[in-house]
Ligand SMILES: Nc1ncnc2c1ncn2[C@@H]1O[C@H](COP(=O)(O)OP(=O)(O)OP(=O)(O)O)[C@@H](O)[C@H]1O
């Protein structure tokens with residue numbers, strides 16, 4: 001479904017992605033973790049070309065991103081993206097946040113789009129908020145709306161960039177629950193997160209990034225119990241320590 | 245009589261102040277001032293929007309070209325722009341434009357260049373996560389601009405727009421220099437004819453300008469309240 005082949009990316013002189021090789025199959029749930037600045041966000045942002053790559057090849061759903069015939073807008077519709085800061089549209093109601101893309105891109109009639117959005121809101125437990133505005137919602141609710149918005153185009157892939165990092169602790173659970181349900185439904189997912197509980201429960205693979213490279217790649221049981229690299233050990237110790 | 249002032253000259257010429265020689269002759273006075281301001285306002289809004297969008301274009305040629313135009317006009321005094329339109333346009337185009345439209349063109353060019361800076365700042369002021377979220381759903385850059393960025397940006401720009409338009413109502417008075425018979429021109433004419441009541445005449449038109457600007461400011465405040473949506477976080 002997604003394949004990186006020797007992908008490099010630079011921000012000026014900074015080598016943010018340094019020879020990434022990665023293959024994510026359909027239906028797989030992959031968790032990406034690693035220290036701040038290691039390139040996790042950049043990695044998933046290249047998949048829908050929010051960040052273009054400089055070298056190597058990147059295939060998504062059978063198309064190569066650098067292919068001149070590729071239609072980036074059409075590809076992006078197949079990929080839901082959930083941001084750390086939610087990025088809901090503040091001037092639109094919850095319902096319109098979700099229906100905007102289907103109505104404008106697929107020409108779905110507003111009534112039908114509304115029904116589909118309501119079904120999605122049901123899935124994330126927020127039907128009663130359909131007419132509210134983002135500013136009237138808690139962080140956890142906003143993020144669940146953002147997930148519903150990401151699902152509105154019926155994507156094949158969902159990408160999450162630290163979806164719970166901006167949330168108060170008591171709201172993390174409700175968002176993770178929605179993501180777990182999504183994972184169990186067979187969605188292909190790449191999730192950047194430090195929620196190790198989530199990784200243990202639903203991830204098929206955990207990827208540890210450091211300095212723009214994938215340092216370790218293993219099933220969660222293996223990664224948590226017996227990490228091979230010193231950097232990964234340190235990272236896990238930090239993240240799992242009660243002081244954190 | 246008010247405090248030793250004699251406003252009879254104003255009272256007796258009230259229709260002239262408000263309508264010029266209309267209906268026997270062309271429209272003038274307050275009516276013409278409002279006409280110039282409103283037409284230029286609508287055109288400057290469109291011009292500012294277009295120039296502003298061009299100045300944030302991802303195409304460098306378009307971006308630099310429009311920025312050059314904007315900065316050139318912004319670097320000129322309005323009076324210069326009016327003279328240019330008045331003396332150079334006919335020379336270049338072979339005349340044909342009425343004085344009113346020459347003024348409207350000058351005001352529109354001038355105000356558009358200021359408005360475009362407001363539009364540009366407004367667009368750049370929207371957090372970049374908004375554009376990213378919109379294109380991530382598959383919307384094109386243009387669609388994202390139309391449905392996500394501009395509606396938010398325009399609302400933030402309302403106060404600056406109002407400032408700009410209030411300035412423009414006052415700027416229409418420069419039209420008197422090239423003989424367009426708007427309010428200031430009529431006041432000058434009246435003053436030259438009688439030479440007895442300059443204070444009364446110019447006090448009167450000052451009040452009229454104030455009322456127009458004040459009314460416009462209030463109107464836009466009311467519109468802003470009416471279109472208010474709950475502000476984001
Ligand atoms: N647009 C940009 N321009 C320049 N440098 C950038 C840009 N975006 C990210 N970087 C830099 O690239 C490096 C990798 O950033 P990235 O956001 O991918 O890291 P991350 O692993 O997601 O970190 P975090 O856990 O803090 O989110 C960082 O050093 C960051 O400062």
Ligand SMILES: [Mg+2]
Nearest residue numbers: 040041042162
């Ligand atoms: Mg990040």
